[in-house]
Structure formats: structure tokens, C-alpha cells
Amino acid sequence: MKERKLEIVAFLIFCNLIALSIFLGIRKEQDLEVVFFDVGQGDSALIRTEEGKNILIDGGPGQKLLPHLNDELPFWDRDIDLIILTHAHADHLSGLVEVLERFNVKKVLWNKQEHDSVLYRQWEQSIENVKSKQAYKGQRIDLGEAYLDVLYPPKDYDSELGLNENSVINRLVHEEGAILFTGDAYEAQEIQLMEWEESCFDEDFNWCKVMILPSEILKAGHHGSSTSSNYEFIERVDPEIAVISAGKDNRYGHPHEETLETFNSLGVSMHKTFKEGNFRVFFD
Numbered sequence: 298m299k300e301r302k303l304e305i306v307a308f309l310i311f312c313n314l315i316a317l318s319i320f321l322g323i324r325k326e327q328d329l330e331v332v333f334f335d336v337g338q339g340d341s342a343l344i345r346t347e348e349g350k351n352i353l354i355d356g357g358p359g360q361k362l363l364p365h366l367n368d369e370l371p372f373w374d375r376d377i378d379l380i381i382l383t384h385a386h387a388d389h390l391s392g393l394v395e396v397l398e399r400f401n402v403k404k405v406l407w408n409k410q411e412h413d414s415v416l417y418r419q420w421e422q423s424i425e426n427v428k429s430k431q432a433y434k435g436q437r438i439d440l441g442e443a444y445l446d447v448l449y450p451p452k453d454y455d456s457e458l459g460l461n462e463n464s465v466i467n468r469l470v471h472e473e474g475a476i477l478f479t480g481d482a483y484e485a486q487e488i489q490l491m492e493w494e495e496s497c498f499d500e501d502f503n504w505c506k507v508m509i510l511p512s513e514i515l516k517a518g519h520h521g522s523s524t525s526s527n528y529e530f531i532e533r534v535d536p537e538i539a540v541i542s543a544g545k546d547n548r549y550g551h552p553h554e555e556t557l558e559t560f561n562s563l564g565v566s567m568h569k570t571f572k573e574g575n576f577r578v579f580f581d
């Protein structure tokens with residue numbers, strides 16, 4: 298009899314857990330949600346659409362991403378609908394290799410620029426059976442209430458350039474606002490984007506539909522390094538908030554003083570992951 302009672306109690310607890318998870322799942326799926334994870338010295342962001350699709354942009358260094366994903370996603374949701382890798386440096390790639398092992402990843406979008414590293418070879422192996430597409434400017438990914446545009450690099454990018462310089466740059470657009478994800482792109486790429494945007498004032502190239510820079514939120518390029526966040530570019534993007542994703546006391550000294558000054562003088566608030574942790578945005 299006692300055993301029977303225990304069984305009933307265990308069953309009721311189980312039902313409650315299921316109900317709670319469903320409740321949490323539904324609550325999240327009402328809005329488009331974007332979380333920039335605090336992954337230390339690296340980048341990783343998760344987009345969850347209203348329809349419950351999961352999109353990851355970069356995976357951060359080491360093994361920092363999985364605990365975040367386990368916090369964010371209900372336990373039955375092991376689908377990552379799309380991974381966007383901005384470039385193959387470890388501080389953007391490591392966590393993705395782990396995700397490919399443990400989640401059902403449906404598609405990968407990246408610049409396909411090769412890199413000589415053990416990690417890169419692991420990545421190549423782990424995407425062998427995943428639909429893998431080259432990312433290039435002009436692409437638009439439909440996310441229902443929102444879309445994701447690829448602004449950079451061009452299809453025939455210069456593979457002699459470093460990985461940072463060929464970072465995939467994309468912009469999430471929702472009627473409530475836009476977020477610009479810049480990877481580790483440098484000033485030269487920021488200036489190129491401004492030139493392309495300007496050329497679209499006069500001519501209507503087929504990729505012009507994506508070449509719009511103003512965005513409410515900017516993921517500051519290259520962890521707030523002075524290689525990036527050109528003053529005119531920040532003025533053009535005109536963000537309310539810049540997310541600076543960097544590690545505490547990192548060896549590169551990111552974010553650099555010049556970048557902080559640029560944001561301060563243009564009245565842009567900053568969210569620093571190493572100080573304030575994850576940064577979360579809802580669009581409804």
C-alpha cells in the first residue's frame with residue numbers, strides 16, 4: 298500500500314514537472330527572444346522565434362555554451378534549426394562542435410573559409426551529415442515574424458584575408474527593432490558596408506534589400522577591440538545599445554578604451570557580458 302502511495306506521489310510530481318515545462322515553453326514562444334550569452338572571451342547568441350525555432354550565432358570558446366543552452370531550452374527541445382558560424386576561430390567555434398554532438402542540428406550557414414587547426418577539422422567532420430551552405434551578402438532567411446539578412450561577406454570573398462575580415466555579418470529584423478551581428482569584422486569591413494549602403498541609394502542591385510545598417514542593438518565587432526567600431530559606422534548604425542561580448546581581464550585588453558569612448562560620445566549604452574552576464578531581448 299505504502300509503495301502504491303509513493304508511486305502516485307512520484308507520478309504527480311512528474312505531471313507537475315511536465316506541466317511546468319510546457320508552461321515555460323509556451324511562455325517563451327510568445328515572443329521573439331534573443332540572448333547574448335556570457336561565454337567569456339568569445340561570442341554566442343541564441344535566437345528563439347515565435348514559432349519555436351532555435352538559431353545559434355556562434356558558440357563561444359571551450360565548453361561554456363552547453364550549460365546556457367540547457368538553461369534556455371526545454372528538455373524535450375533538442376533541435377537547433379540553424380547554426381550561423383561567423384568565422385572559424387575557437388572563441389566562436391568551440392561550443393558549436395559540442396552542440397553538433399548533442400543536438401539535432403538541421404542546417405549550418407558559414408563563409409566556408411578554411412582554417413588550419415584541429416578544431417576546424419573537428420568542425421568539418423561534425424557537419425559532414427548536416428546541410429551546409431555558404432553565407433554571402435544578399436541572402437534573407439525567413440523567420441515568420443522576422444527575418445535574418447546576410448550583409449557580408451560577398452560570395453567571392455578574398456580567402457587570402459584573415460578569418461576576422463571575412464566574418465559573416467547579419468542583421469535580424471523585426472517590426473519592433475533590428476539587431477546587427479558583426480562577428481569579428483574590422484573597420485575596413487564596416488566602411489565597406491557603408492559604401493555598399495550608399496551605392497544602394499543610386500542603384501538597385503539585387504542585394505540592396507539587405508544593405509540597411511540602422512539597428513537598435515549592435516553586437517560590437519571583435520569584442521570591443523579598437524580594430525572595429527569605426528566612429529562613422531557607429532553613427533550610421535545608430536544603436537541604442539551595444540553588446541560587448543568579452544571575458545573578464547582577457548589578455549587582449551578587450552574592450553579597448555577607444556571603442557568605449559566612441560560609444561560614450563555617441564550616447565550608446567553598453568552591455569558588457571563580463572560585467573553584467575547574459576543580455577536578453579524580447580520582441581513581441
Ligand SMILES: [Zn+2]
Nearest residue numbers: 339386388481
Ligand atoms: Zn572573436
